[in-house]
Amino acid sequence: MQGTLTRAGFAVPPAVSGVLALLSVLWFAANAPAPWGPGWIGWVFAPLVIVINQAQLARLRRDPGVSPEGRRFWLHLAIAQVVIVLATMVTAWDTLSRAQTVTLAGPANTLFGIAIVTVLWALIRLPARDSIRGTAIVRFGLDAAVVILSVGLFGWFLYFRNYDQLVSAVGAPGPVLGLMLFACAAALAFSKLAIAGARGVDRRTMYFLGVCVVVSSLVGGLLPRFATRPDLNAIGVSVPLTFFLFSLAIERERSLIGRPLTERGPRRPFSLAPYLAVAATDGLLLHTRGSSATVVVVAVSLTAIVVGRQILAFYDNARLLRELDASLEEVRQAQAQLAHQADHDSLTGLANRRFFERRLSASLVAGQPFAVVLIDLDDFKGVNDTLGHHVGDALLIAVGDRMLSSVGDDDMVARLGGDEFALILGPDSAVDPAAVLDRLATALAVPVTVGSHELPVRCSVGWAAHQPDTDAVELLRRADVAMYAAKGAGKGRTAAYDATMDLALR
Incomplete structure (x- = not known):
């Protein structure tokens, strides 16, 4: 009973984080048509969610069931989150103290850059659970190419189509390019870990974290729409939303501590990441109705990669069938040998x-x-x-x-x-x-x-x-x-x- 209460009690942080994220969205929506209420209210939700996340991370890292690789990974993310809250506070101060276009230049850009590098470093240091060899390297390369192309397409659609407006909103081209590179690099890292698995972190937890990156990147596309609104900044929404999902990821990982892999549910023999990327690209193609040559070219490229991936799958299946036939033949020979040994004298080879x-x-x-x-x-x-x-x-x-x-x-x-x-x-x-x-x-x-x-x-x-x-x-x-x-x-x-x-x- 005590374990049940503890587990249920520990589920409270994601619920509170969700409420704060919802309030940030409602506040943003209420102020989008015209300023309404004190501007500082829109900035209080992000630090509150991060404080909750930090408490979750501290408890998770102290758990003896967490592996050394997992403990190091979550520590890096905790550091990145502290840097993000500092950058958010600098941005809030900059936004609320200026009666002009919002700018993220200077210290805020530097802090966000440090956080991005820390997250990427955490992903790079996390070892893959499954070794990638032979044709698996080609399969991973094709799957990762699908994800990167899709992320790049959405980055272009959200950012570079409105590049001048976005640069005007953030005050310099560096953060725009950095955010784009971060999205691509994070997509590659998450693709590797989602497809090959990661030691120390559950595969489904990695999907939650991948969604966090997607949300933080997509909300950046809202910046140009509010470039002339110093009282309204999309970061005040993206941070609570992102770290609400982060809270769910922490809770997911905590619930699996001490449970062997065999009890974590059946493992899917393939990754959904490439298929979701193709589906998202097809959705964008339908949205643009084929009017964008860039979207069409990327969609055709993804189709070609998927066809190549399928041909490779046929090749692998044929190889696996040959190996299966060879294994079955070995089993048949072993069974025949056992049957012979059961019916024959071991010394003379005569019937027993x-x-x-x-x-x-x-x-x-x-x-x-x-x-x-x-x-x-x-x-x-x-x-x-x-x-x-x-x-x-x-x-x-x-x-x-x-x-x-x-x-x-x-x-x-x-x-x-x-x-x-x-x-x-x-x-x-x-x-x-x-x-x-x-x-x-x-x-x-x-x-x-x-x-x-x-x-x-x-x-x-x-x-x-x-x-x-x-x-x-x-x-x-x-x-x-x-x-x-x-x-x-x-x-x-x-x-x-x-x-x-x-x-x-x-």
Whole structure:
């Protein structure tokens, strides 16, 4: 509950800033037709909003959840705001004390210039969150070009069309050019941070700050309209409006402190900045009804850039699809490898017990003749004990390979574990299992050479043919009985199951 009250209480500054900004607009509108009321009232709103902003910034910078990059960024903006309030006060004094055309020359211009440089420095020092490489550099360049062209067009439309009047209003050409350069540079910086993201400041917060720059730049276009009104200055409106939006940006950033990026809402895979710039330019084109050649040329240029950007997007999409196909192929290969590992013995590469049992069940369901063979290597333990497990492993691998070469394509060779192997003889081999087992005995009769050792191979083999009345358990039991009968007869022998073997066990 306490956290909720604190959060709700901290939302009061933007509300108060909004009320002050609204009052400044109403006062400006009331005095636009003719002077009404004391002139100093129109200048009190700006410093009040800035005082509120400074309190917000101080609290934000003290929060331990703010990153070092973010703390430095907000400190620079706080310094710029202090300089702006000083410049505003100088302008107010100049406006209220002169019964002539308003002039912003001298100290006010210098202070505004310092504030502009401080804001740009804060933007430049703020590192991008996403690295820009490869075609992303070209995409960013095209997106930034769209924004810069649009900002430049509006700067020309608002400022340079009335350049003489604006210079007359501010008293010198320097501030006009400086304001124009500031708008373009700020647009470039905000484009970079809005498109690539910024470490230490949320992306949507950057959009709020970008709107602040747009508002402060656009209101400058009102200066020529009131060049002969010393009692009325657009700065008295632009500063409260700009810093009301700034208050919202601070509140937005404060609300995200301590929350991981995954909880800040889904991240849009693209930036709206270039599209908003194109939409604004199209709106200006409709406003001028094509009567301005400059607007038409810029609109055509933006269209060409957007087409180029789209072609690059097609290229990137094709590349991503190729990479996706390659990744999917790697996944398929990995899945196939995992499936193979799950069904095969890691040492010999033969089918394992799990795969063998599944094949046995399938053979029973198929209803065709087949036979099961169990094979046990005689005296294998002595090989491991005397020569080492590495020799025993090599022997198992060689025996498995010879078994594979002795059976048909429809037959299965499996290692059930240790020195025990099993065969499933398919319909073709089950016609004459003895012939297959003779080939196997011939293959295993040749000693296996491992290093300097020649190892004779002897196996006890038992097999049982599938009968209609046998299930998997019974069939394996019969083959096992036959194998132990062969082993009991002197090892190195082969035996086929018959019912008399069960009597012998009793």
